[in-house]
Amino acid sequence: MSKLYRRFDALQAVRKAETTLTARNGSGILDMNIAKIFGENCLSMDTLKERLPKSVWKILKKTIRDNAPLDFEVADAVAVVMKEWATEKGATHYTHWFQPLTGATAEKHDSFITPNQGGGAMTQFSGNDLMRGEPDASSFPSGGLRPTFEARGYTAWDPTSPAFIIENGRGSTLCIPTVFASWKGESLDFKTPLLRSVESLNKQAMRALKLFGEEDLKWVNATGGFEQEYFLIDQEYFYRRPDLMTSGRTLFGAKPPKGQELDDHYFGSIPDRILSFMLEVERELYRLGVPVKTRHNEVAPSQYEFAPVFEKANVAADHQQLTMIMLKKIARKYGLVCLLHEKPFAGLNGSGKHANWSMVTSRGANLLEPGDSPHDNMQFLFFFTAALKALHDHQGLLRASIASAGNDHRLGANEAPPAVISAYIGEQLDDIVEQLKSGKAKTSKEGGLLGLGIPVLPTIPKHAGDRNRTSPFAFTGNKFEFRAVGSEQSVSFPFAILNTAVAGAIDEMTSALEAEIENGKDLEAALGVVLQKTFSEIDKILFHGDGYSDDWQKEAKKRGLLNLKTTLEALPCLTEKKSVALFEKYSVLSELELEARLEIYLEQYFIKLNIEAETTEDIVRTMIIPATIRYLNEILAVNDRGKSSGLDITSTRTLAEEVNTGLSQLIVAVAKLGRVNEDLGGDTIPEKAQHLAQVVLPEMNKVRELADKLEKIVPDDFWPLPSYREMLFVK
Numbered sequence: 001m002s003k004l005y006r007r008f009d010a011l012q013a014v015r016k017a018e019t020t021l022t023a024r025n026g027s028g029i030l031d032m033n034i035a036k037i038f039g040e041n042c043l044s045m046d047t048l049k050e051r052l053p054k055s056v057w058k059i060l061k062k063t064i065r066d067n068a069p070l071d072f073e074v075a076d077a078v079a080v081v082m083k084e085w086a087t088e089k090g091a092t093h094y095t096h097w098f099q100p101l102t103g104a105t106a107e108k109h110d111s112f113i114t115p116n117q118g119g120g121a122m123t124q125f126s127g128n129d130l131m132r133g134e135p136d137a138s139s140f141p142s143g144g145l146r147p148t149f150e151a152r153g154y155t156a157w158d159p160t161s162p163a164f165i166i167e168n169g170r171g172s173t174l175c176i177p178t179v180f181a182s183w184k185g186e187s188l189d190f191k192t193p194l195l196r197s198v199e200s201l202n203k204q205a206m207r208a209l210k211l212f213g214e215e216d217l218k219w220v221n222a223t224g225g226f227e228q229e230y231f232l233i234d235q236e237y238f239y240r241r242p243d244l245m246t247s248g249r250t251l252f253g254a255k256p257p258k259g260q261e262l263d264d265h266y267f268g269s270i271p272d273r274i275l276s277f278m279l280e281v282e283r284e285l286y287r288l289g290v291p292v293k294t295r296h297n298e299v300a301p302s303q304y305e306f307a308p309v310f311e312k313a314n315v316a317a318d319h320q321q322l323t324m325i326m327l328k329k330i331a332r333k334y335g336l337v338c339l340l341h342e343k344p345f346a347g348l349n350g351s352g353k354h355a356n357w358s359m360v361t362s363r364g365a366n367l368l369e370p371g372d373s374p375h376d377n378m379q380f381l382f383f384f385t386a387a388l389k390a391l392h393d394h395q396g397l398l399r400a401s402i403a404s405a406g407n408d409h410r411l412g413a414n415e416a417p418p419a420v421i422s423a424y425i426g427e428q429l430d431d432i433v434e435q436l437k438s439g440k441a442k443t444s445k446e447g448g449l450l451g452l453g454i455p456v457l458p459t460i461p462k463h464a465g466d467r468n469r470t471s472p473f474a475f476t477g478n479k480f481e482f483r484a485v486g487s488e489q490s491v492s493f494p495f496a497i498l499n500t501a502v503a504g505a506i507d508e509m510t511s512a513l514e515a516e517i518e519n520g521k522d523l524e525a526a527l528g529v530v531l532q533k534t535f536s537e538i539d540k541i542l543f544h545g546d547g548y549s550d551d552w553q554k555e556a557k558k559r560g561l562l563n564l565k566t567t568l569e570a571l572p573c574l575t576e577k578k579s580v581a582l583f584e585k586y587s588v589l590s591e592l593e594l595e596a597r598l599e600i601y602l603e604q605y606f607i608k609l610n611i612e613a614e615t616t617e618d619i620v621r622t623m624i625i626p627a628t629i630r631y632l633n634e635i636l637a638v639n640d641r642g643k644s645s646g647l648d649i650t651s652t653r654t655l656a657e658e659v660n661t662g663l664s665q666l667i668v669a670v671a672k673l674g675r676v677n678e679d680l681g682g683d684t685i686p687e688k689a690q691h692l693a694q695v696v697l698p699e700m701n702k703v704r705e706l707a708d709k710l711e712k713i714v715p716d717d718f719w720p721l722p723s724y725r726e727m728l729f730v731k
């Protein structure tokens, strides 16, 4: 009988993996001729330029560079080129590819087919098809922005992100990046606020740069580079774990004797099957024009990372979504499943997505790069300070931007940044901040800035900024690294918030600078005053110690920094007065759109936890309790037969008692979980979410603890769930 419940064993998994690999992929070297394959499945600006009539290309270029409106004639011409290019690549269908507030991407495919009068058919794709789509979108979350009776939402082409081809062994589809909005124009997606925020950053940064004498720049954009962490496990195990299938994380699992303690996985040599997988992911991403660059093993067993070369924020965010899609898709070809959840395995490191951020000008200058000349350094100090001011002024918003049920497991544990938002800038820059605050720069060998004699501003060392992995927001030489973003999250919202907050800070500081200059100060002296004032207001955000320590929790409280430990504490920041004012001032999100977002995020939180609780109950009732009873039955059989054959069965009896106690406790606990989970805790979404967080989650944790104890007693061949040891060490 026990055989029925015997789960897939490790040996079989390894053997099967090898056969899967060769059967599905054959063997052989992938064509990695980068010059040839890079971007071949992505409609680049170069290809468009080559294929479009010159006059049309000029207008399109203007649209893309300067955000100018696009008319339908131009769109028609682009559509023709796009369709030609896509059909050459084997595409029969197209889809508007968008990013609804579920955090995933969405697509609805339409064929190019148009029947003609003679009874045949041809392919067609118009400017209208390109510019606008109307998916029946009643099932996407809208937070009340779009009642179902007027369920129309529409998608609109985003020409700033290139179209691309998604291949399938049987055919291909043209994907057109689009925004998604209600028919009244309210944003229902992640892309719209990101695009709007880039525009607000552009405006404010350009205004500031004029003061620094930069007259002929065309634009400023945000840049992003995202380090994606993920786990890979054999798919045989995945399908035997209902918890992984429904919630992306293990809701049970006793800690294995060996976890990540030996640090023998981090940067270790990459196992063969995994490396094959990585090579294929890289090849497919190259073909889509995604510049992935770095790959390595991460800290936890079976945890890995990919990082691309940074790009403009909007394109980078789309490419980040494509990276997640490809990781999941290609893993299957290797008999693996890619887990993007923030905490798939308790007791091991979770996965994050370090979001590297900076600003770039149309001339290609990085505004956070300390320069060679004193003038460049003034500019650097201005933008560097603005970013820190943004962080200080909108800590709550940034914390809210990364709040999710999954990320709650990570933030605050001693592996990921704490929930307190602070910045690390390195000792050298910290010293400079001290000099700025005191208004007295140390004289440096170079004799001050701009040859004005006594320096007002200090000189910036090159390559400032070292490492502190415990900080959520670290300056790493020429960019900030926002480390609290979760592995599964869209990077668009954190970036939209960051861009908007920085636009606000630049705005304020530029006005202050203008006022000082009007009062007769030269630029350097004026900047000295503005920086001194700004840093004296915001320096509590700077922290260089151990972010994981208890001392920091106390110190942060003393400094008056926010410490929003959970999603439900963080999310309300979205609709605070200060946040609404910021978003409305820069036309990034309206109050209505913010309220809708708050509701959607709360609802997602609620639904996710609810699924976890129900899955916990199911697994215990239908897998763990039956397995334990079978074991108890076997021990009791020994007891009975032992007695009649005159054996001393005292110890077996003790064992039976131990199993029985564990079993009874589990039965009681799961009954309680069922009861509290049935209760909704209220009628509104916030009430339901609070109920899950405060009542259901603790009961779930209790059930897990009891079940994990049983996993250590019940025989391996009775236990119905693949163990941590198997999932993490079969590669």
Ligand code: ADP
Residues within 6 Å of the ligand: 223, 224, 225, 226, 227, 307, 308, 309, 310, 311, 356, 357, 358, 359, 366, 476, 478, 479
């Ligand atoms: P680190 O070791 O500090 O993490 P890397 O050079 O490996 O530094 O960069 C990590 C990530 O930061 C990469 O994805 C990279 O593309 C990105 N990055 C580098 N410079 C910038 C920048 N100016 N803006 C945004 N992202 C950047």
Ligand code: MG
Residues within 6 Å of the ligand: 227, 354, 481
């Ligand atoms: Mg990094």
